[in-house]
Amino acid sequence: MGSVRFEHVTKRYGKVEAVRDLNLDIPDGHFMTLVGPSGCGKSTTLNMLAGLDDVTEGEIYIDDQEVSSLPPGERDIAMVFQSYALYPHMSVRDNLAFALMVRKESREATQRKVADAARLLGIEELLDRKPRQLSGGQRQRVALGRALVREPRLFLLDEPLSNLDAKLRVQMRAELKLLFDRLATTVVYVTHDQAEAMTMSDRVAIFDHGVVQQVGTPLDLYNQPANKFVAGFLGSPPMNFLEAEIAEGQVRGEGFAFALPAWAGAVGRGTPVTLGLRPEDVTLQAASGAAAAPISLVEPMGSSTIVYTRIGPNLVAIETGKDTTLRAGSTVALAIEPNRVHLFDATTGESLAPSG
Amino acid sequence: MRRGSARQRDFAPSVLDVARDTEDWAATVGTMSTRRKHAGLRAMTAATLSTTPAGSSRPRRGAARSRAAGFGWALLRWATVGLALAVTIVPFFWLVTTSFKRQIDYLAYPPELIPPVWTLDGYRVLFEQQDLGHFFMNSVIVTVTSTALAVFIGALAAYSLARARLPFRLNGILAFWMLLTRMYPAIATAIPYFLIMRDLRLLDTLPALIVTYTAFNLPFVIWLLIGFYEELPIELERAALIDGCSVWMRFRKIVLPLSAPALVATAILSAVLAWNEFLFAVMLTRVNAKTLPVVMSGFITDKGTQWDQMTALGVITVLPVLVFALAVQRYLVRGLTLGAVKE
Numbered sequence: 001m002g003s004v005r006f007e008h009v010t011k012r013y014g015k016v017e018a019v020r021d022l023n024l025d026i027p028d029g030h031f032m033t034l035v036g037p038s039g040c041g042k043s044t045t046l047n048m049l050a051g052l053d054d055v056t057e058g059e060i061y062i063d064d065q066e067v068s069s070l071p072p073g074e075r076d077i078a079m080v081f082q083s084y085a086l087y088p089h090m091s092v093r094d095n096l097a098f099a100l101m102v103r104k105e106s107r108e109a110t111q112r113k114v115a116d117a118a119r120l121l122g123i124e125e126l127l128d129r130k131p132r133q134l135s136g137g138q139r140q141r142v143a144l145g146r147a148l149v150r151e152p153r154l155f156l157l158d159e160p161l162s163n164l165d166a167k168l169r170v171q172m173r174a175e176l177k178l179l180f181d182r183l184a185t186t187v188v189y190v191t192h193d194q195a196e197a198m199t200m201s202d203r204v205a206i207f208d209h210g211v212v213q214q215v216g217t218p219l220d221l222y223n224q225p226a227n228k229f230v231a232g233f234l235g236s237p238p239m240n241f242l243e244a245e246i247a248e249g250q251v252r253g254e255g256f257a258f259a260l261p262a263w264a265g266a267v268g269r270g271t272p273v274t275l276g277l278r279p280e281d282v283t284l285q286a287a288s289g290a291a292a293a294p295i296s297l298v299e300p301m302g303s304s305t306i307v308y309t310r311i312g313p314n315l316v317a318i319e320t321g322k323d324t325t326l327r328a329g330s331t332v333a334l335a336i337e338p339n340r341v342h343l344f345d346a347t348t349g350e351s352l353a354p355s356g
Numbered sequence: 357m358r359r360g361s362a363r364q365r366d367f368a369p370s371v372l373d374v375a376r377d378t379e380d381w382a383a384t385v386g387t388m389s390t391r392r393k394h395a396g397l398r399a400m401t402a403a404t405l406s407t408t409p410a411g412s413s414r415p416r417r418g419a420a421r422s423r424a425a426g427f428g429w430a431l432l433r434w435a436t437v438g439l440a441l442a443v444t445i446v447p448f449f450w451l452v453t454t455s456f457k458r459q460i461d462y463l464a465y466p467p468e469l470i471p472p473v474w475t476l477d478g479y480r481v482l483f484e485q486q487d488l489g490h491f492f493m494n495s496v497i498v499t500v501t502s503t504a505l506a507v508f509i510g511a512l513a514a515y516s517l518a519r520a521r522l523p524f525r526l527n528g529i530l531a532f533w534m535l536l537t538r539m540y541p542a543i544a545t546a547i548p549y550f551l552i553m554r555d556l557r558l559l560d561t562l563p564a565l566i567v568t569y570t571a572f573n574l575p576f577v578i579w580l581l582i583g584f585y586e587e588l589p590i591e592l593e594r595a596a597l598i599d600g601c602s603v604w605m606r607f608r609k610i611v612l613p614l615s616a617p618a619l620v621a622t623a624i625l626s627a628v629l630a631w632n633e634f635l636f637a638v639m640l641t642r643v644n645a646k647t648l649p650v651v652m653s654g655f656i657t658d659k660g661t662q663w664d665q666m667t668a669l670g671v672i673t674v675l676p677v678l679v680f681a682l683a684v685q686r687y688l689v690r691g692l693t694l695g696a697v698k699e
Contacts, residue, residue, distance in 0.1 A: 052594050073600030085591035089613045098609075099599035146595075 001063055002153035002186035003028040004049065009058035011044050011210075018044040020210045022058070026188060026203075031180055033189045035197035036207030036233070043158060045207070046190045050079050050156050062154060073102075075154075078147035082159040084139045086131040086146070092118075093127040096145050117148040120179070137168050144179075155180070155187045161196065173199060194234050198222065206230050228274060228349035231342060237279050237306060237317040243346065244275040251275055251341065254312030255293065259338040263354055267343070273352065276342030279306065279319040284326065287333035295330050309334070451674075455479070455667035462663045478664030485665075486651060488672075495631060495647040495673075498562055502569035503627040507619055509570070510577030515607060517578070518585035519593075531582060534575040542572075542635055553640055560642045568636045573626035580625075584618040585611070620687035624680070631677055648673045 004026040011019040019041040026032045034042040047053035049060060051072035059066050067075050078099075086095050096117060100110040118124045121141045131139060140160065147155055160176070161169045177200045180187050191197055197204045198218045206213045206221065206229070214226040218234075225231035231239045244253035246267050251258050253275065260267075267273070284307065296315065297308040300322065307318045307326055311334070318334070326332065343352040450469075454462050455478050457471040482488065513534075517527050549568075550559075558564040588611065596606045612619075634649040641650060648669065655666035 050594075050598060052597065072594075072598045073602075077598065079595070079598045081591045081595060083589065083591050085589065085595040087592060087595075087610060098596075102600045102605065150599075 001028060003061075003063055004032075004154065004186065004188065005061040005064075006045070006049075007059045007061070009045075009048065009060060010056050011041070011048060011053065012056045017210050019048070022212060024205055024212060024215065026186060028063075028186055029184050031177075031187045031189065031200060031202045033191060033197045033201035033204045034207060035191055035194060035204055036213075038192055040207040041210040042190045042192075042207045044210075046079075046156055046158055046188060049154075049188060050077060051075055076152050077154040077156055078150040078152040079156040080143045080147050080158065080160045082162055084131075084143040084163075086139060086142055088131050091128050091130060092123065092134070092142050092145075095131070095142060096127075096149050099146065099150050113149045113151070114145075117145040120148065121145050136164055137172065140164060140172060144176075148183075153186065155185055157187065157189045159191055160189075162191070162193070176200065195236065198234060206233060208233075224351070224353065225276075225342065226351050228276070228344045228351075231276050231344070231351075235278060237319070239342070240277045240279065240314070240316045241344075242275045242277070242311065242314055242316070244273050246271045246273060251343065256311050256334065258336055258341055261338045261341050261343075261353075264341075264343060264352065267352055272346040274344040274346050274349070276344060277316065277336060278340065278342075279317045281336055281340040282316075282318045283335045284318060284320055284324075284332045285335060286326075287331060292331035292333055295326055295328050295332060298324075298326060298328055307332075448674075451667050451670050454663055455671050457664060459664065478668040482665045482668050488651075488669075491646050491648055491651045492672075494562060494645055496676075498565045498569065498647060499627050499630045501562075502566045502573065502630045503623055505566070505570040506573040506577050506626050507623050510574050510622070511581055511612070511615070511619060512607075513574070514578045514581035515585050515611060518582050518588075531579070534578055537572065538575050546635070546639055549636070550639055559640060560645045562645050564640045565637060565645060565647065568640065569626075569630040569633060572633075572636075573629060576629075577622045577626055580622045581615070581618060584615055588614060617687050620684055624684060624687075627680070628677060631673075 004024075006022045006024040009019060009022040010017065022041075022045060024045075034045055036042050044053060048055050049062075051067070051070060055068045060068055062075060062077075087098065090098065093114060096114045097110050100113060105113075114127075115124075118127055121144060123138065123141050123145060126134060126138055126142070131142065134142065140163075143160070147157075161172055164172060173196055189196075189200065197206075201218055203215060204218050204221055205215045208229050214221055214230045216224075221230055222234050225234070228241065232241065242253050242256065244251045244256075246252075246260070246264070246269055247257070248269065249260055251260055251264075251273065258275070293309045293311055295307055295309050299306040299308070302322065304322050305320050305324050305326075307320055307324070308315050309318065309332060310316070316334075320326070344350065345352060453469070453471055456474045456476070457468070458473055458475050458477065461468050461471050461473065517531055520527070522530075553559050553564050556564075558567075592610055592614075593606055596610050601609065632649060633647075634653070637647045637650045638653060641647070652666055652669050652673070655662040655669075
């Protein structure tokens with residue numbers, strides 16, 4: 001139990017549109033991530049779903065029940081905040097039990113649920129401490145525990161990992177994913193981190209300027225981005241964009257020419273386009289002569305090596321094997337499978353690939 | 357035209373020169389001030405560090421100068437502290453010693469700082485002639501009740517003003533309006549106030565004082581607490597909201613416990629104000645509802661001032677406040693700084 005549906009939801013603060021005409025379906029049990037740069041409307045969307053922000057226009061349904069007018073406490077949801085928002089004057093135990101106490105659950109049931117959540121998260125020995133005596137990671141677990149004891153139909157998580165250091169963040173990312181897979185409850189997860197969106201989600205909705213750009217599975221979005229924004233947002237290092245033009249069987253620009261993918265036959269010759277190249281799709285061959293590009297920079301990442309080369313006015317990142325012998329100053333030729341090429345409308349940024 | 361540009365050309369280098377001079381000057385001052393700052397450290401290492409004879413003598417001179425300056429600063433610091441202490445402690449010291457003096461000693465000229473003979477006569481007469489217990493209780497009841505009311509109502513008002521978003525900038529207007537009551541001298545409203553209390557048949561009753569002190573302390577409680585509540589992280593309350601709390605529960609379970617230090621601090625300040633208030637107490641009471649300050653003023657008579665009894669009562673009045681303040685001092689300091697800076 002816990003499906004969510006946004007229907008034509010708009011949120012305005014005065015004249016500023018934070019979210020515009022949002023339509024989004026979140027099936028029961030899915031891990032849905034709302035991702036985008038700051039100020040894109042993802043947190044506002046979550047707050048509207050939680051009931052912390054009013055809806056200006058449109059309806060929000062949880063399990064086919066319209067909830068726009070319900071106070072947050074009656075929506076049967078639990079939320080984890082970026083700052084954790086643990087009650088500083090209460091012990092961990094009381095923090096976990098607080099919502100149950102408000103709901104007037106019996107003492108036995110409360111104790112059992114608190115103990116279960118504490119065991120699940122490995123925070124049993126912290127139960128009598130105050131939040132200020134906990135490390136960042138421990139606070140994060142308590143904040144999760146406070147959501148778990150509620151046994152809600154919907155978990156809302158607002159940038160829960162962004163206050164952790166990089167190493168702990170990667171570890172908690174995996175733990176969270178395992179935990180929510182086990183609970184099989186619907187999760188709506190807000191983040192600005194594309195890696196979290198890619199790794200954790202069943203489905204991702206990418207926001208920009210208050211508008212959903214694309215919804216789909218992480219790999220769908222990665223492989224078939226609907227527009228330049230989605231293509232550039234997912235992936236690290238990000239996709240390279242080059243200004244180009246369609247020629248006979250080729251996409252051509254300053255200092256390069258690649259073969260067109262089969263589907264691009266319908267695109268008229270001379271059309272200005274933006275060419276998108278994923279760093280890992282490009283292969284490098286040592287070369288010399290007119291077609292060769294010089295390498296500007298080599299970044300060994302350990303598991304792979306990022307090579308930067310100059311094509312026309314652009315610096316292009318290419319991911320290559322960790323054993324590469326290429327050095328700055330060597331010249332290379334670039335090659336790419338035609339069907340790995342992404343083409344976007346030069347003015348609108350929309351993908352030119354046939355959808356589906 | 358030609359002349360003008362020629363003059364400009366003449367003028368331009370001179371401006372540059374001035375600028376260069378200023379720069380040099382600034383650089384010199386800069387090194388001087390750094391030198392002075394580190395002089396203490398350098399004085400010890402100067403001999404080993406400097407290679408030129410000029411270099412070795414200059415830092416040493418600077419060090420001597422700065423040592424003198426350091427001494428001067430220390431002297432000034434202690435003088436300031438001493439002055440502040442004198443201003444607060446000497447009157448209090450005089451109050452206490454006078455309460456133990458005989459009449460002949462407190463009227464002596466030049467005044468005796470330490471009583472030549474210590475006596476408890478002032479206290480004895482005071483307890484014999486006055487119904488002290490009654491007036492003491494009056495003061496306690498008025499202070500405790502008005503403080504409790506002011507802090508409770510003030511906390512509710514401050515929380516509402518800090519959290520509610522009222523239209524037409526009403527938050528600011530309301531907060532400012534409340535401050536208005538502290539902006540005119542209290543005596544300006546004395547006569548209308550007296551007449552209103554008379555018509556309400558509240559003259560010479562404790563409720564009159566309680567209402568008055570509550571009203572007068574409210575603005576200041578509200579202003580102190582608004583600042584505090586605005587600093588309270590909103591996410592805590594959002595979390596409580598999602599946990600299913602009503603407004604009242606949120607206030608009682610989350611906001612009140614977290615604001616305890618601020619509440620204690622405001623309570624102390626408003627209690628001290630109520631305890632020592634004189635103007636409205638003397639105006640609104642006659643016999644029954646007199647508070648300690650009013651009783652004290654009764655020792656100033658047309659036959660002279662009974663300094664021994666007056667100061668004795670002064671000591672008795674100060675004591676509870678002193679004990680109370682010491683007991684909650686920890687909260688006072690914490691509460692006054694809490695919310696002032698973001699942690």
